[in-house]
Amino acid sequence: MSMLSVEKIKVHAPVKTKEEAIKLVGQMLVDAGHVPANYIEKMLERELLVSTDLGGGLAMPHGTNEAKSLIISTGLSIITVPEGIDFGGDEPVRLIIGLAAIGDDHMDILTNVAMLVSEEEEMERIISSTDPNQLLEIFNGGM
Numbered sequence: 001m002s003m004l005s006v007e008k009i010k011v012h013a014p015v016k017t018k019e020e021a022i023k024l025v026g027q028m029l030v031d032a033g034h035v036p037a038n039y040i041e042k043m044l045e046r047e048l049l050v051s052t053d054l055g056g057g058l059a060m061p062h063g064t065n066e067a068k069s070l071i072i073s074t075g076l077s078i079i080t081v082p083e084g085i086d087f088g089g090d091e092p093v094r095l096i097i098g099l100a101a102i103g104d105d106h107m108d109i110l111t112n113v114a115m116l117v118s119e120e121e122e123m124e125r126i127i128s129s130t131d132p133n134q135l136l137e138i139f140n141g142g143m
Contacts, residue, residue: 003074003075003076003109004075004076004078004139004140006133006136007028007031007032008028008029008032008075008076008077008078009077009079009132009135009136010024010028010079010080010132011079011130011132012080012082012130013080013081015079015081015085016085017085017086018047018059018086018087018088019044019047021059021061021079021081021085021093021096022044022047022061022098023040023044024079024096025061025078025096025097025098026039026043026061026077026098027040028077028098029075029077029098032077033072033073034071034074034075035070035075036072038070039063039067039070039071039100042063042064042067042070043061043062043063043098045063045064045067046061046063046064046067047061049064051087051089052087053087053088053089054110054114055089055090056091056117056123057084057093057095057117057123057127058093058095058096058097058114059087059089059095059096059097060096060097060099060110060113061097061099062098062099062100062101063100068102071100071101071102073100073102074100074101074105074109075099075100076098076109076139077097077098078095078096078098078135079095079096080094080096080126080129080135081094081096082094082128094127095123097113116138122138
């Protein structure tokens with residue numbers, strides 16, 4: 001099972017709140033078999049503890065530390081919300097990446113994603129894209 005596939009990418013997702021965004025990226029991880037359904041609750045719980053807004057328009061929701069034992073395989077799901085969602089940070093979040101990672105995989109993934117979207121042009125390319133296949137290419141190239 002691949003970490004990221006076109007089925008786990010939704011461009012211009014019709015979500016209005018961070019809860020809706022977290023539920024959507026979580027459900028894509030569930031549908032792909034990376035995590036059981038109750039992982040989504042752990043993602044919402046985690047958000048209440050500490051915002052997963054990483055700045056620069058990026059948020060990476062993931063489960064609590066206790067939820068690590070639920071993860072079946074490492075996976076990512078991606079949604080773009082060009083108009084932005086309030087995650088409680090300084091600026092609206094426009095790229096939401098759901099993460100379920102086994103062991104220390106999450107540190108490598110966070111680093112790779114942060115480097116990928118630190119380029120403003122690259123972030124704009126991701127947000128403005130209407131093609132999930134293009135996003136898959138961008139992320140596979142940067143991971």
